[in-house]
Amino acid sequence: MKLMNSFRTFMLGAATAALTAASATTASAVEIEYWQYFFEARITAMEKLIENFETANPDITVKMTHFPYDAYRTKVAAAIPAGQGPDVVQLFYGWLNDYVEAKLIQPLPADAFPPAKIEEDFFPMVKAMRMGDNYWALPTAVRSLALFYNQRMFDDAGIDHPPANLDELVEMAQKLTQKDGAGNLTAVGLTTGMTAQDHHWIREVLIRQYGGEPYLDDYKTVNYNNEAGLKAFNFYNDLQAKHGVTKASFMDEPQAAFKAGRAGMHIDGSFRIGALESVRGLKWGVAELPAGPDGTKSNYASYWVNAITSKAEGEKLAAAVKFMEYLTTDEAMQIWLETVGELPAKPSAAMTEKNINDPVYGPFIKGLEYARTTVFADESGQRQAMVDMMQRVELQGQAMDESVAEAATAEQKILDGYYKK
Amino acid sequence: MRFYQNLTISQKQIAWAWTFLALPVLFYVVIRFYPTANAFVLSFQEWNLLGARSFTGFDNYVRLYNDPVFWKVFRNTFLYLILGTPVSLVLSFIIAYHLDKVRFMHGTIRALYFIPFMTSAVAMAWVWRWFYQPVPIGVFNNFLATLGFGQIEFLSSTTNALPSVLAPAIWAGLGFQVIIFMAGLRAIPQSYYEAARIDGVSSWTVLSEITIPLLKPTVVFLVVFSSIGFLRIFDQVYNMTTNNPGGPLNSTKPLVLLIYDTAFNGFNMGYAAAQTVVLFTILLIVSLIQLRLLRDR
Numbered sequence: 001m002k003l004m005n006s007f008r009t010f011m012l013g014a015a016t017a018a019l020t021a022a023s024a025t026t027a028s029a030v031e032i033e034y035w036q037y038f039f040e041a042r043i044t045a046m047e048k049l050i051e052n053f054e055t056a057n058p059d060i061t062v063k064m065t066h067f068p069y070d071a072y073r074t075k076v077a078a079a080i081p082a083g084q085g086p087d088v089v090q091l092f093y094g095w096l097n098d099y100v101e102a103k104l105i106q107p108l109p110a111d112a113f114p115p116a117k118i119e120e121d122f123f124p125m126v127k128a129m130r131m132g133d134n135y136w137a138l139p140t141a142v143r144s145l146a147l148f149y150n151q152r153m154f155d156d157a158g159i160d161h162p163p164a165n166l167d168e169l170v171e172m173a174q175k176l177t178q179k180d181g182a183g184n185l186t187a188v189g190l191t192t193g194m195t196a197q198d199h200h201w202i203r204e205v206l207i208r209q210y211g212g213e214p215y216l217d218d219y220k221t222v223n224y225n226n227e228a229g230l231k232a233f234n235f236y237n238d239l240q241a242k243h244g245v246t247k248a249s250f251m252d253e254p255q256a257a258f259k260a261g262r263a264g265m266h267i268d269g270s271f272r273i274g275a276l277e278s279v280r281g282l283k284w285g286v287a288e289l290p291a292g293p294d295g296t297k298s299n300y301a302s303y304w305v306n307a308i309t310s311k312a313e314g315e316k317l318a319a320a321v322k323f324m325e326y327l328t329t330d331e332a333m334q335i336w337l338e339t340v341g342e343l344p345a346k347p348s349a350a351m352t353e354k355n356i357n358d359p360v361y362g363p364f365i366k367g368l369e370y371a372r373t374t375v376f377a378d379e380s381g382q383r384q385a386m387v388d389m390m391q392r393v394e395l396q397g398q399a400m401d402e403s404v405a406e407a408a409t410a411e412q413k414i415l416d417g418y419y420k421k
Numbered sequence: 422m423r424f425y426q427n428l429t430i431s432q433k434q435i436a437w438a439w440t441f442l443a444l445p446v447l448f449y450v451v452i453r454f455y456p457t458a459n460a461f462v463l464s465f466q467e468w469n470l471l472g473a474r475s476f477t478g479f480d481n482y483v484r485l486y487n488d489p490v491f492w493k494v495f496r497n498t499f500l501y502l503i504l505g506t507p508v509s510l511v512l513s514f515i516i517a518y519h520l521d522k523v524r525f526m527h528g529t530i531r532a533l534y535f536i537p538f539m540t541s542a543v544a545m546a547w548v549w550r551w552f553y554q555p556v557p558i559g560v561f562n563n564f565l566a567t568l569g570f571g572q573i574e575f576l577s578s579t580t581n582a583l584p585s586v587l588a589p590a591i592w593a594g595l596g597f598q599v600i601i602f603m604a605g606l607r608a609i610p611q612s613y614y615e616a617a618r619i620d621g622v623s624s625w626t627v628l629s630e631i632t633i634p635l636l637k638p639t640v641v642f643l644v645v646f647s648s649i650g651f652l653r654i655f656d657q658v659y660n661m662t663t664n665n666p667g668g669p670l671n672s673t674k675p676l677v678l679l680i681y682d683t684a685f686n687g688f689n690m691g692y693a694a695a696q697t698v699v700l701f702t703i704l705l706i707v708s709l710i711q712l713r714l715l716r717d718r
Contacts (some may be wrong), residue, residue: 103472186556380686392670396579
């Protein structure tokens with residue numbers, strides 16, 4: 001531990017020295033531009049961060065510009081090659097390949113962001129941002145999954161703790177399910193919806209819990225058309241088909257059913273917290289995702305990252321590096337958590353006594369330790385393959401093994417098409 | 422200046438005409454023709470919105486031809502047209518025909534039919550989406566359940582979903598078609614009807630020999646108008662199936678939604694452009710056929 005600390009101090013010192021050297025050449029004020037898409041809480045948080053950063057670095061000003069989500073990608077793509085637009089830019093982790101290939105961003109300088117140190121400091125899923133010897137982007141905050149449960153329904157059903165494993169999940173869901181006289185569902189034990197977060201739950205959690213690995217070769221090869229995959233998909237399908245504790249599209253959307261108090265349990269991301277907090281009269285709790293049959297825990301994390309664009313050069317580059325460094329400090333991460341509700345990307349910021357014991361954020365943060373990040377080629381296309389797989393079984397009565405095989409082929413085709421370049 | 426003075430009057434007129442035309446011409450070139458041409462070129466390229474475009478020849482079209490989803494979507498698009506156009510025309514004609522004879526609260530009833538046309542398609546689609554939900558929130562299914570019937574899967578069935586999505590689209594367009602039909606009905610000279618009454622023909626004959634033949638221009642206009650509308654259907658489908666756009670299993674997906682999905686979720690701009698060219702061709706053919714029908718009048 002001591003050794004690690006001294007290593008940390010050394011690296012920090014080295015980084016500061018490098019930066020001081022860089023900023024020594026920039027006597028006059030530098031203005032850099034920061035771009036992100038429009039989401040109110042993110043804007044507020046970033047304004048706070050910029051303010052703190054500017055106080056600490058009076059010779060740098062940061063100008064933030066934001067765009068509606070739909071227009072974001074096009075604007076970035078048009079501006080940077082033209083030598084305009086942002087010096088530091090926010091992008092979804094899944095877009096990294098595209099941005100690197102289009103030469104829109106540059107690798108983070110290894111002296112300020114040494115890969116070894118990043119791997120030591122950040123949660124393991126951030127590794128997806130490394131290409132070759134360099135990191136290309138880093139997150140301030142990450143999102144993971146957890147199980148939300150309706151406290152009132154739990155009390156009524158006499159359940160005193162959230163499910164610890166999948167067997168308990170099914171058992172409790174059965175107790176929580178309510179039906180009317182004709183057998184129509186009026187409240188589900190557990191919400192399901194492949195179009196919501198369930199495809200992540202299956203991919204990175206259930207398949208692994210049944211002993212499989214969803215993809216091979218850095219997510220370039222589909223690997224769920226096998227026994228483990230089938231077990232996972234069958235478990236999921238049985239929730240509706242065999243146990244009758246749920247119905248896909250019940251009340252239109254899983255989160256709507258949970259908000260309306262008509263779902264006992266609901267698996268969703270940390271970004272749902274804000275929306276649930278504003279629902280009056282709903283008493284809810286959060287728990288870690290249930291463990292698998294052999295006790296395996298897994299989770300899925302996704303995140304937005306910041307990167308330095310290829311346009312930043314000279315003193316602007318130095319300022320951008322400084323800004324990026326600030327965005328990845330524990331302080332910035334705590335501000336982001338408190339303003340946006342997204343989880344810190346570093347254990348040092350996340351795993352504090354206060355955060356880990358937080359009844360709401362705690363379970364999400366614990367999930368980060370064992371969370372994985374799927375490297376998508378085309379997230380919506382790959383999701384669609386899974387959505388269609390389940391619907392073929394549900395609506396057309398196709399056998400599960402055939403449907404899984406068909407989905408695996410469809411998804412592999414998307415991956416091959418993307419990586420063939 | 423001298424040059425201008427030496428022109429004849431007709432040459433001056435031409436010069437002025439072109440001066441005034443320059444603005445719309447420029448507008449069309451920049452806003453319409455350039456993007457259209459660009460889309461044609463793009464359909465032979467590969468582009469992910471970032472980075473450079475690269476030529477791939479006919480790859481996008483070959484891929485389109487071999488894509489089962491495309492053919493499914495192609496069928497859906499024509500299903501919207503083939504179901505939507507006749508049903509909406511027959512309904513609106515029946516309503517207009519009878520409304521024309523109603524004197525009591527005529528204006529109010531006509532307004533009631535017209536209101537859906539003025540309502541935002543998005544808002545309407547969402548309301549209908551909730552109507553269609555299963556128990557406990559769907560109005561239709563709650564009603565069925567109260568009467569002791571089984572539930573009907575509206576949007577989550579591969580067979581019922583397309584008609585369910587189409588119904589509000591037809592309903593929304595009805596008001597406009599009713600108004601046009603009524604205008605058409607009013608335009609038929611009363612003397613024909615008087616002559617028919619003197620001859621003592623049945624009301625069926627009046628309808629089939631006088632009213633319908635004389636409404637032909639109105640019908641042709643409405644057919645053209647509503648066909649293009651149904652071929653371009655998007656708002657209703659997208660908003661009623663946002664969780665799984667065009668689902669379940671692509672059973673409601675029209676061509677426009679496929680294009681949108683390919684372009685802005687898959688970032689496959691070249692492939693999306695190829696799909697757009699196909700849509701453009703279909704719209705062109707349908708419009709040409711209908712223009713020919715119009716000319717035959």
